[in-house]
Structure formats: structure tokens, C-alpha cells
Amino acid sequence: MKRLIFIVALIFSGFVLAAYLAGCSVSGREKPDLVVVAFEIKGPVAVDKENRSVIPVQVAVKNQGDSEAGVFKIAVMYTGIDGSHAAAFVVTGQSDPRYVHTHGVLKPGTEFVFNGTVVFHPSEQGMAIPLYAVADSCSEDEDMPSYCRVDESSEKNNESMPVSVTLP
Numbered sequence: 001m002k003r004l005i006f007i008v009a010l011i012f013s014g015f016v017l018a019a020y021l022a023g024c025s026v027s028g029r030e031k032p033d034l035v036v037v038a039f040e041i042k043g044p045v046a047v048d049k050e051n052r053s054v055i056p057v058q059v060a061v062k063n064q065g066d067s068e069a070g071v072f073k074i075a076v077m078y079t080g081i082d083g084s085h086a087a088a089f090v091v092t093g094q095s096d097p098r099y100v101h102t103h104g105v106l107k108p109g110t111e112f113v114f115n116g117t118v119v120f121h122p123s124e125q126g127m128a129i130p131l132y133a134v135a136d137s138c139s140e141d142e143d144m145p146s147y148c149r150v151d152e153s154s155e156k157n158n159e160s161m162p163v164s165v166t167l168p
Contacts, residue, residue: 030066031153034135037062037111039160045168053120053167057089059133059160060113061106068105069150075100075137076118078129079162086139087131091116098140120167130162 038060045055057076063069075098076089088097091114106112118131135158138148147155 032063032067032069032150033065033153034069035062035064035157036133036135036160039133041163047168051122053125055118057118058115060111061135062111063106063108065153066108068107070105071102072136072149073101074114075134075139076131077134078131088119089116090119125167128166130164132162133160134158
């Protein structure tokens, strides 16, 4: 009996190694992988009637993984002298500029595009700041798992490259 168990374990180990080398999943459960494929400034930086700096932007997020991604949040962040902060991201159809999210699943190989305006308080005028977008953001959320809302095959590729902006 011990010999049979050893042989089965050896065969299973070989299967796992072969699947790993072939790039296959042995868990039977593939995962989504959300990436920001585009983060663009879509017009001039302006000052609105409330004296806030406003920047029109577009953020495109792609699921490059092998399974559907559930609802996730997107954030536009900026880096100041005291660290990274979430900027207000006003998107039509979204009720909270600090909680911009998808309304359904994102299938493998598909993209979702967010068009909106990033808004800065008047006290931040004159600053040169790097802006970047984050897919599956946990910004300003509490008690979230380390992977946030979507358990992905890679949690290290959710941020876009930064875009430098000078606020008027």
C-alpha cells in the first residue's frame, strides 16, 4: 500500500511540474489580471468657477487574465511631498469621486474606459505633480484584503506610468 501511495505521489508531482513548466494552472482556477493600459490627459488643465484645478483624463483598464474580474474601483493618485494621495475623480454616472468603480464584470481580454475630470483644491495650484491611475484600488478603504476587491494573478501591475502635470 505504501508503495502505491508513493507511486501516485510521484506521478502527481511530475504532473504538477509539467503543468508549471508549460505555464498552466494546477489549481483549476485561473485568475483575472487588471492593468491600466492607458492613462491620458484629454485636454488643457483649467480652473473652474470654484477656483479648483480641473484636468480631463481618460483611464483604460484591461483584464489580461484568464477569468472574469468582478466589480473593482479605479483611483487617480498623485504624489506630493508627503506621499501619495487619491485625487477626486469625477466621472459621469458615478456618485462619489473617491469611489469610481465598474458596474459589472470585466471579461478576459476586454477593456473598460473611464472618462472624467480630476479635481484639485485651490490650495494645490502652482504645484507640479505626477498623476497615475490605479486599477482595483483600495485607496481610502478600510478592512480590505491585501488584493483589494479582485484576487488577481499579479497584484504588481495595477498602476499606470505617471504623467506630469502642472496645476495652474
